Amino acid sequence: MSHTARPWRLDPRPDAPFPPADTALREPDGLLAIGGDLSPVRLLNAYAAGIFPWFSAGQPLLWWSPDPRMVFRTDAVHLSARFRRSLRGSAWTLRADTCFEAVIAACAASPRPGQDGTWITAQMRQAYVQLHRLGHAHSVEVFDGGTLVGGIYGVAIGRMFFGESMFSAASGGSKVALAGLARRLAQWGWPLIDAQVENDHLLRMGAEHWPRSRFLQQVHALVRQEAPAGSWCERFGEMPAAALAGAEPADGRG
Known part of the structure; x- marks a missing residue:
């Protein structure tokens, strides 16, 4: 597909391959394919190839791989x-995977600057809840006593985490969720979190612009690495938010 062509129309078979991510359009940046479905096999194949779905209600399914890509190094969240x-x-x-459905519902309900409505449609919610039940999608939740005040969710393949959305019900809730996720992933030997597309909030927290080619090279290696068995709930344990108050990572930002 040339850079001036229309996006690729996906084969209806859920296991049909995606076109190469580096053939995505330049305008709009990263639009690669249209159609298909949100079945677990197609979603997992997409993420493993550096591709993600992003569309609004009433639109066909749209699949993206932008260039550059926003990425967090797990040891450098600010x-x-x-x-x-x-x-x-x-x-x-902080805990993990104790209320995934509540986190994705809160993300869907959170207002986004410059957006009318949400891209986390009922169809998307159903698809990621199914991925969660299959052990591929995970959430990190922030609690004030028994009240959920922040969270983040995404998809894990191998030793790569693909962030999807986060929310705050109290000031700083999403920051704590992201920082706690990054802390645990760094401890587990997972080096990266995909942040997909740029926004100012992510940049202030240390997200970096990576050329798509560099991102894809890292993803292709990390998704093939074996991840330890066991539930995220047990492996993550309970983390006090106060544990995130220590010194900044060695990149020197304060």
């Missing part, structure tokens, strides 16, 4: 010095 100080006395706690 929390400001002021915010870290505020966490020192925090009673918040």
Whole structure:
């Protein structure tokens, strides 16, 4: 497919291959394919190839692989010095996979600047809940006592985590969820979180622009690495938000 062509129309078979991600359109940036479905096999094949679905209600299914790609290194997520100080006395706690459906519902309900409605449609929610039940999609949740105040969810393949969305029901909830996820992934030896597309909030937290070619090279290697068995709920355990108040990573930002 040339860069001036229309997006590729996917074969209706769920296991049909995607076109190469580097053949995506330049305008709109990263649009690669149209159609298909949100079956687990197609979603997993897409993520493993550096591709993700993103569309609004009433649109056909659209599949993307933008260039550049927004990526977090798990050892370089940035929390400001002021915010870290505020966490020192925090009673918040983080857990994983204890209320995935509540997290995705909260993400769908969160207003987004410049967006009318949500791209997390009922169809998308159903698809990712199914992935979660199959052990491929995970959430990290932030609690104030028994109240959910923030969270993030995404898809894990091998040792690669593909972030999908996050939310705050209290100030800083999404920052804590992302930082806690990154802390655990770094401890587990997972180096990257895919952040998909640019926004100012992600940049302030340390997201980097990577050329698509570099991103794809890393993804192709990481999704083939074996991840330890066991539930995320047990492996993640319970993390106090105050544990995230320590020194910044070695990149020197304060």
